[in-house]
Amino acid sequence: MxxxxxxxxxxxxxxxxxxxxxxxxxxxxxxxxxxxxxxxxxxxxxxxxxxxxxxxxxxxxxxxxxxxxxxxxxxxxxxxxxxxDGARSELDYVIEDVVDDEEQRFVDFYNDAQPISLRLHQLNLLPGIGDKLRDNILDERKRGPFESFADIEDRVDGLHNPREVVVERILEEIREDDLKYQNFVRS
The missing domain is CATH 2.40.50.140 (Nucleic acid-binding proteins)
Structure with a gap:
């Protein structure tokens, strides 16, 4: 069964x-x-x-x-x-709506993201997140899971608009078919 x-x-x-x-x-x-x-x-x-x-x-x-x-x-x-062209122009808005409608799913990404290799972490694939910001996120999530995008933004110094960071990465993964690593897009 x-x-x-x-x-x-x-x-x-x-x-x-x-x-x-x-x-x-x-x-x-x-x-x-x-x-x-x-x-x-x-x-x-x-x-x-x-x-x-x-x-x-x-x-x-x-x-x-x-x-x-x-x-x-x-x-x-x-x-x-x-x-x-019409589909391309709607795509950004639809992705934003999906992320808003399923906020906990994407907040959980920040809570659950793991290393890809010894030198690369899933969080580093997000636009604007380098090693220092990644470490800040990892330190804060050790204190307790993030509850919302607002909670992430309040607790992690230097991370502004974590929702938009996720939206940008999803759109990048959709538009670029030759990316080595993908967090969100699967075929």
Whole structure:
């Protein structure tokens, strides 16, 4: 018997752009409606082929795993460069919303981050966090777990806006497909 429930296998994405007539770049224009979306768990980018009568709009939250939401015929993972301009412009806002909606998940990253190697720590992958700031974070979390982004900012000297630091790293991991280490994006 498995220890995971069916809900543990569910994954959702937020629609970044909806193209009623498909791509306009000559690669399948008129093939039917499609949408671009980003998953809220693994931050994977998707191109979703939609049924002609699909009731899906920008910023809708749709199920993508274990099976697609009604109205989505099929989907495939895509890279940042494959997104439409509209999807790219929405991505920053959607990532900010996900981080806000799931604040504890990202606060727990600060609580649980571990060394990657003898010389590199997961915290060092965050923008603006060098060895000194990393050590300050590690010292403060020994005193007790962080409760919120505000708690992190209050307790760690020199770390301003820990929420924005996480958002910036997620976006960097989405945009750059050749990063050696990733904290948040998984395909």
């Amino acid at each position: 498995s220890d995971t429930s069916p809900a543990d296998d569910e994954e959702y994405a937020v629609v970044l752009d909806f193209l009623a007539h498909g791509r306009s770049d000559g690669r399948g224009y008129g093939d039917g409606p499609l949408a671009y979306a980003v998953s809220t768990d693994r931050f994977t980018l998707y191109e979703l082929s939609l049924a002609p009568d699909a009731d899906i709009s920008i910023l809708d939250r749709v199920r993508i795993r274990p099976d697609f939401e009604a109205g989505i015929d099929r989907g495939r993972e895509v890279g940042y460069d494959d997104l439409s």
